[in-house]
Amino acid sequence: MTIAPNSHLADGLTGAIGGTPLIKLRLASAATGCTILGKAEFMNPGGSVKDRAALAMIDAAEASGALKPGGTIVEGTAGNTGIGLTLVANARGYRAVIVMPETQSQEKIDFLRMIGADLRLVPAKPYKDPGNYVRVSQRIAEETGAFWANQFDNTDNREGHRLTTGAEIWRQTGGVIDAFTCACGTGGTLAGVGMALKAHKPDVRIVLADPDGSALYDWVKTGQLTSSGSSISEGIGQGRVTANLAGAPIDDAVRVHDTAMLEQVFDLMIHEGLSIGGSAGINVAAAIAVARDLGPGHTIVTILCDGAARYQSKLFNPTFLASKNLPAPPWMV
Incomplete structure (x- = not known):
């Protein structure tokens, strides 16, 4: 069967990756007098924005011959990229x-x-430690001759976002966009989307959203990789400048505390029916901060990275939240 271009049929799983809608966030928009839009990446078949990076890296590896039929892919991940891969x-x-x-x-x-x-769980250790999950994955790939996806420093990651996520946002907004904000794990989404948008509109503001415990906020603001505090968010925040992040067109950064993140997660769930994870909550909180800085009448886009179901045991667990001195969802108290 040949699938016609622009049809509503997807050619297998990979054909269903991308093409996610932009959703107007009503409460955030009303509170700021701006139009705040969330790119619904939780609607990808693997449930997150990382499906795009996974597909882009595999496509490139196949094209280069680094990944051959029947081969093995190895990756170190906080979870979502592993699911997509x-x-x-x-x-x-x-x-x-x-x-x-x-x-x-x-x-x-x-x-x-x-x-x-084939899941290998390892103790959480800093990147400089040989036992860090990224370094362990690299060793496994080298020892077995497998393809190491290397999402943090494989720039096929950000190129995939430049060609798809960024292009979609520009097309969906009709070019009416004043700012884009996104948290960084690998840096691929922020860098790729930023590069795509800046190519069309150089004065669009690209703003990094950063949790406590990450060094990227200070890096953008001062050029120094320093950090303090901690966050319950998963898969975002960074203590180094990855290859995907290097050279990214970043104009500013916003630091988002876990309390502000949870406020957005809970409000979007109970008032707008949007079930999102912690990184998406950070992104929305940052979009609101950017909207207030720009003033009414502007359009800000952010990424709704994944869904809340992947964090039920943490974000929606009053006992866990109390152990971190964080508020529980009002309807669960």
Whole structure:
């Protein structure tokens, strides 16, 4: 069967990645007098924005010959990239070995095992430590001759976002966009979207959203990689400048505390029916801060990275939140 261009049929799983809608966030827009739009990346087949990076890196590896039929993909991940890589691997006949810190949510651990990943859990250690999950994944790939996806420093990641996510946002807004804000793990989404938007409109503001415990806010503001505090968010925040982030056209940064993140997660759930994870909550809180800085009448776009179900045992667990001195969802108290 030949699928016609622009039809509503997707050619397998990979054909369903991308093309997500922009959703107007009513409360945030009303509170700021701006139009705040969230790119619904939780609607990708693997449930997150990382499906795009996974597909882009695998496509590029196939094209270069780094990944051959029947091969193995190895990656160190906080979870979502591992899910995307495993699903694309399943669809294309590869094996996926996923290395993940054991501190990540049980929901992501269970999901990776469910979809057939060869999951290796390791203690959470800093990047400089040889036991860090990224470094462990690199060693496994080198020792077995597998393809190491290397999402943090593989710039096919940001190129995928430049060609798809950024292009979609420009098209969906009709070029009416004043700012884009996004948190960074690998830096691929922020860098790729920023590059795409700046190519069309150089004065669009690209703003990094950063949680406590990450060094990127200070890096943008002062040029120094310094950090303090901690966050319960997963998969975002960074203590180094990755290859994907290097050279990214970033104009400013906003620091978002966990309390502000949770406020957005809970409000969007109960008042707008949008079920989002912590990184999306940080992105929305940052978009609101940017909107207030710009003033009424502007359009700000952000990324709704993934859904809340992957963090039920943390974000929606009053006992866990109390242990971190954070507020629980009002309807659960």
